[in-house]
Amino acid sequence: MNYIKSFTLVAGLSLLTFTACQKDNALNQSKIGEEVEVEMPSTRICASHEHNEALMAENPQLKANQEAIEEFTNRFVAEYPNGIQGRAVITIPVVVHVVYKTTGENISQAQVQSQIDILNADYRKLNSEIGSTKPFVGTPADCEVQFVLQQTIRKATNKNSFTTNDGVKKSATGGSDPVSPSTKLNIWVCTLGNSLLGYAQFPGGPAATDGVVCLNTAFGNTGTAAAPFNKGRTATHEVGHWLNLRHIWGDANCGTDQVADTPTHNTANYGCPATGHKSTCSGTPLEQWMNYMDYTDDACMYMFTAGQKSRMQATFAVGGSRAAYKL
Numbered sequence: 391m392n393y394i395k396s397f398t399l400v401a402g403l404s405l406l407t408f409t410a411c412q413k414d415n416a417l418n419q420s421k422i423g424e425e426v427e428v429e430m431p432s433t434r435i436c437a438s439h440e441h442n443e444a445l446m447a448e449n450p451q452l453k454a455n456q457e458a459i460e461e462f463t464n465r466f467v468a469e470y471p472n473g474i475q476g477r478a479v480i481t482i483p484v485v486v487h488v489v490y491k492t493t494g495e496n497i498s499q500a501q502v503q504s505q506i507d508i509l510n511a512d513y514r515k516l517n518s519e520i521g522s523t524k525p526f527v528g529t530p531a532d533c534e535v536q537f538v539l540q541q542t543i544r545k546a547t548n549k550n551s552f553t554t555n556d557g558v559k560k561s562a563t564g565g566s567d568p569v570s571p572s573t574k575l576n577i578w579v580c581t582l583g584n585s586l587l588g589y590a591q592f593p594g595g596p597a598a599t600d601g602v603v604c605l606n607t608a609f610g611n612t613g614t615a616a617a618p619f620n621k622g623r624t625a626t627h628e629v630g631h632w633l634n635l636r637h638i639w640g641d642a643n644c645g646t647d648q649v650a651d652t653p654t655h656n657t658a659n660y661g662c663p664a665t666g667h668k669s670t671c672s673g674t675p676l677e678q679w680m681n682y683m684d685y686t687d688d689a690c691m692y693m694f695t696a697g698q699k700s701r702m703q704a705t706f707a708v709g710g711s712r713a714a715y716k717l
Contacts, residue, residue, distance in 0.1 A: 431605070431619065433660045434685040437554045437589040438631040439641045444554075445595060455594035459711050460648070463634065466704035471650065472696035473531070473703045479514075480706050481717040482575050483540045487566040488606075489547050489558055489580040494614060495606050497579060501613035502542050505577075508611060508622030509537045509629060512682065512694075519680075519692035525665055526678060529651070530693035533702055535633075538717070541569060551583040556599045568601060573714050575632065576601035577625065579609050587624045590631035593711035602628040618661075621688035630683055630694070633702040633712065638683045644671035651697040653678050658685035 446453045484506060490496040511517045515532040545566040552558040558565035558578045568576040578601065582588070588604040608619035615622070636647040639655035646654070653675035659667070663679045663686065678684070682691050683698070694702075705712035 431585045441554045463704040467700045473699040479534045485541045485569045487543045487578045501610040504610035506539045512626045531696040531699040533699045551581045571597045571600045578603045588628045590628040618687035623688040623691045649697040651695045662690040
């Protein structure tokens with residue numbers, strides 16, 4: 391069966407018509423423009439899951455969209471558990487919005503480009519951290535996805551910080567409006583409150599807020615990038631969510647990330663765990679804390695799996711939720 395030619399997502403992927411006006415919910419109405427305390431994160435905190443849960447609670451259509459996407463993804467993965475081999479590398483156009491109040495927050499173009507270079511290395515399995523002495527040495531996958539920077543937008547703001555209410559994505563609330571969000575990956579770089587490193591919008595949500603948000607001191611590997619989040623893995627992690635990957639522990643104790651070849655994790659890992667660190671979940675598997683979808687420090691992350699690659703590829707299949715983003 392030629393899956394790519396024949397697969398069609400149910401209901402014509404209503405996610406593409408689920409517009410920003412439908413996101414008129416209490417979460418955003420009450421918090422747009424809110425500023426919160428800014429602290430340098432000492433451990434990884436990603437708010438993608440919580441942000442998605444809040445959006446689904448306010449927008450029933452989003453839940454239906456994501457259920458349809460998951461059904462589509464499951465059928466694709468069943469046929470291509472390790473992804474489609476030997477097809478052309480997918481190129482994603484990127485627009486980076488640098489939203490700043492201070493001169494220091496207006497990160498350099500070199501720092502922006504360093505992040506694009508890191509995304510390309512991480513998603514093509516070209517990163518230097520993979521070595522013959524590392525755990526899971528035979529497991530990392532070339533996801534055959536690459537990124538090209540098409541535009542950098544610099545927007546001065548009067549806001550000291552932003553939260554997960556998507557205020558950074560709107561000029562009316564001190565942010566920067568997205569550019570062609572149905573066909574380009576928009577990444578906002580700003581100061582985030584609540585010790586957040588970033589968050590992403592999963593497939594199925596409104597186009598007007600689609601994209602990824604990253605803390606400006608955890609973006610790229612030069613300039614203001616600060617240890618232990620100074621190797622660009624925050625964006626690698628958040629773009630993974632944008633491509634429909636979940637946290638490796640499934641955001642639950644011994645939960646599931648819907649990927650067959652990732653071990654079951656008790657919960658998130660932080661810092662740099664010992665090489666032999668095992669889960670206490672059923673079977674006590676060796677945990678894959680070096681996976682980009684865990685919460686470890688940048689220096690300790692170095693891989694996606696073939697199963698994660700397959701989930702990402704499903705978003706680009708005919709009828710897939712990200713099919714329109716390919717150059």
